[in-house]
Amino acid sequence: MRRKLRYLDYKIFIPYLILVILGVILVYSASSDILLVNGFKPDVYGIRQAIYAVAAFALFGVPFYALKIKVFKSPKFVASFLLICILMLMWLVFLRFAHGSSAAVNGAVGWINLGFINLQPLEVTKLALVIYLAYVLDRRDGKLVAGRIKSNLSHPAILAAFLMCLVIVEPDFGGTAILFMITLVMFSVSGVPTKIALAWLIGIVILVGAVFCIVVAWNPKFLQESYQFQRLMSFLHPFELERKGGAQLVNSYYAIHNGGLLGVGLGNSMQKRGYLPEPYTDFILSITAEEMGVIFTIVLIGLLFYLMWKIMNVGVHAVSQFDALICFGVTTIIFTEAFFNIGAVLGLLPITGVTLPFISYGGSSMIVLTAAIGLVLNVAANEKMLKEKDETIA
Template sequence: MRCWLFCFIIKQAYLFKKETAAVRRKIHYLNYNIFIPYLLLVIMGVILVYSASSDILLQNGFKPSTYGIKQAIYAAVAFFIFGIPFFALKLEVFKNKKFVMYFLLISLAMLAFLVGLKIVKGSSAAVNGAVGWINLGFINLQPLEVAKLSLVLYLAYVLDRRDGKLVKGHIWSNLVHPALMTAIMMALVIVEPDFGGTAILFVIALVMFSVSGIPTSLAIRWLIAIVIAVFAVFFLVIFWNPKFLQTSYQFQRLLSFLHPFELERKGGAQLVNSYYAIHNGGLFGVGLGNSMEKRGYLPEPYTDFILSITAEELGVIGAILIIGLLFYLMWNIMEVGIHATSQFNALVCFGVTTIIFTESLFNIGAVVGLLPITGVTLPFISYGGSSMIVLTCCIALVLNISTNEKIKKEEDETVA
């Protein structure tokens, strides 16, 4: 018995040493063009959340650093508890059918739970017009964030297995199952209702389908048809102005987007005060912590309208620097995907880029009045634990892919 226990301990120590050596080797090949922008964005996010939330907290009798500290804790938990494992684990884990399917089923179950919550409790469970969060006490978990990453991994797994099969006459038969799964996920999200989240899931699927080997002409036809359909529905709803939608929170947001000043008291206040904040900031801003709009004028300025406060305090130049850093991060993730030797690796990178891009696009577009307000937050900058954890997992997974691609390339060169 003692001999067996001794042999077991020695074996585990050897395996631990082997795994530790593999992780150290990965760190040696770390892609700093992705890691450093990620760190900078997270640090800036903590500072800006503290600045944007401090006055509101003081007015309500709380410590001004409460949300800033929470955001820092979310960032640390995301990095150490989730990010490191996503970087250290072998890529085969994320390609494993059981892992992918369990992850997908868990996200679908959480979304279904929200639908059940909406049916049972109705509007009393809604926050800002939507039932989108599960209260776990220490954090309000947003299943949509988990669903985004689970959809990326699921589509990457399925489309990788169909690589080379998406040829004329076999496209629909090979895409029907992933398209159906995406539709189910979108249906669960839109019931909350969360139109911004539904749109993000749709764009993720569209991009990943388009880069999976589908003929370019077909992908372009899809895109044109979708754009026409979206605009047609948009103008139909606006001009029809149906009575059953007039009391809807989401419909009021849409009308406020079109007529913010006329409907300032009925939902347009956020956009109007966003304009004021950007105007007040000018090119160089009024200084960090000196925003006027965050003092009760702009509701929840530390969430989806944090960029407005940033523009007021750091100026348009400061806001552009943050947006530029986001696009620099996306560009480098795309670079990893473009040069990936595996279809799965490439699709994951394109999917992660799509998440960050669509969230950034919807958030920036809402802040400057080019898109309807959907409640989509700015990646890494806006306050939120679920978003921080999932985005960190995305970045860690891309870094894992980048590192493995570099190691594989070096090994191939050595053999050659």
Template sequence: MRRKIHYLDYHILIPHLLLVILGVILVYSASSDILLVNGFKPATYGIKQAIYAIVAFTLFGIPMFALKLNVFKSRRFVAWFLAISIFLLAFLVVLKVIKGSSAAVNGAVGWINLGFISIQPLEIAKLALVIYLAYVLNRRDGKFQKGHIWQNLSHPALLSAFMMCLVIVEPDFGGTAILFMIVLVMFSVSGVPTKIALSWLVGIALIVFLVFFIVISWNPKFLQDSYQFQRLMSFMHPFKLERKGGAQLVNSYYAIHNGGLFGVGLGNSMQKRGYLPEPYTDFILAVAAEEIGAIGAIFIVGLLFYLMWSIMEVGIHATTQFNALICFGVTTIIFTETLFNVGAVLGLLPITGVTLPFVSYGGSSMIVLTASIGLVLNVAANEKIKREAENTVA
């Protein structure tokens, strides 16, 4: 552990810490007025977010950095981690069947309430899938020749598809899309021929566009009462459907417009005071844009992209397939969540309930993302140690 500290990658650690600190400040600012109006202490969610961050860093981030990297390559660890994540996802399906819509939050059954904290199994499944695919694809490195590709990818593809099915049943389309992107990216960088990977990407994009076009044009009656369908229609016509689900996007526009370049000042947002639903989770970036301006919001998104680039740099220069795949997988999680969240806030993508990494309020997300960063820092330190040893021998 002491030796590893000397090889910390500060290009990853510092942006991560800055995002967490900014997140605590923005969660406090975005939630304080609503809490005060409802008779709670205004700092409740801000304090909780700070506690989540400290617990995530000390109990998950540091151990993931300190453990030997071989632990994450062991068959037993991978099997148990994957089994736990699948069990928790399956438990949600059972919960949905037993309790029905009464267990749903925003149209989906996605949380297991333990009283002191609500666990979101999807967050655990993201990291479990990354580690599982890194393990499997590393063992099959060099075997993706023409005629043997499906043979080597069938088992991980089917298991990944099963996990996606469990998530879409909740229903959580945003979470399903994130798992799908993890699989697509990690398959694509694992040695599968570029032409085949590109054909997958183009084919999937065409299918998604076709389904989207058909649903919007058809406007089927059996879907019109669905919470997810209403979100989709509100994305297409936010002002027309402002009273039927478009209020989030409309008030997000107002918040961004009110903030201008430099913002109205921290704590002075109007949209967070009952106008903008979920101001400290899904739409925290809109509140940030109103309070610290477009420049402040761009700085936050810029930090996320700098963090992603730094992780990608480690993956690109990694000496082993496993290390590279871990970096690409974690980057995919952060990138896809950022894309969906920023896209929803700007009205460029449908609202999926995906939060902004490290910034939005949430314990499960904070813990898993921090654990992911700890694992990436572990990979980066081991890569530096290995290169230093090779240079010494040379």
């Protein structure tokens, strides 16, 4: 471990650390008023987020960095990790049908109560899918040529589709979309010809757009009472449907407008005082914009994208196909989550309940993202050692 610390990539580690620290501060600020109103201490969620961050770093970040890369390429590790995720998702499906809406939170059954934490299996599944696809596609390196693509990608595609089906039943459309994007990106960068990858992407965009337009134009009665459909309609007509679900987006607009360029000051948000639901999870960026201003918010998002760029850079220059795929997969997780969250806050995308990486409150997200960063740092160190070894031999 001491030897490996010499290869720690600080250009990834330091931005991650800054984002986590800022996240703890912003969670504390965004949640304090709601906690006080409900008779709790104002720092409860801030302290919890700090504990999640420290525990995630010590129990998952450090081990994922310290272990040898070959452990993550082990068939037993990959199969066990994936099987655990499948069993957890199947348990949620059971709860969905056994208890119905009584087990749902915000219209979905997505959490398993472990007492000390509400574990969200989807978060764990994201990383498990990245590791599984990196393992499978690494073994198929050089085989993804015209005429053999279907046979080589059919099995991982079926398994990924099965995971998506389990998630969409919850129902969690945002989570399903993230798993889909992980699969699409990792397939596309694994050696599939560019023309075929672009054809997939264009076809999917057209299909999703067509389904969206048909559902909105049809406005079927059997969907009108659905929580997810109401979110969709509120996205399209937030001010007209402010009393029926559009309040989140409307108050998000108010928060961003109130903040202006420099903000009203940390802790001084008005929208977090009962106006904007989920101010410390889904809409923490709106509260951040109100308190700290648009300039600070852009810098925060810029830091997040800088972290993604540095992870991608490791993948692009990686000698090992497995290492490269891990980096592309982790980047996809962070980018897609940020894309959906920022898009929802700005009213550019429907609200899907996707949180902002490293910033929003949540133990499951913090644990998985920290483990992912630990794995990426492991990959970066492994790449440095491989190149150092090659230079020594040369």
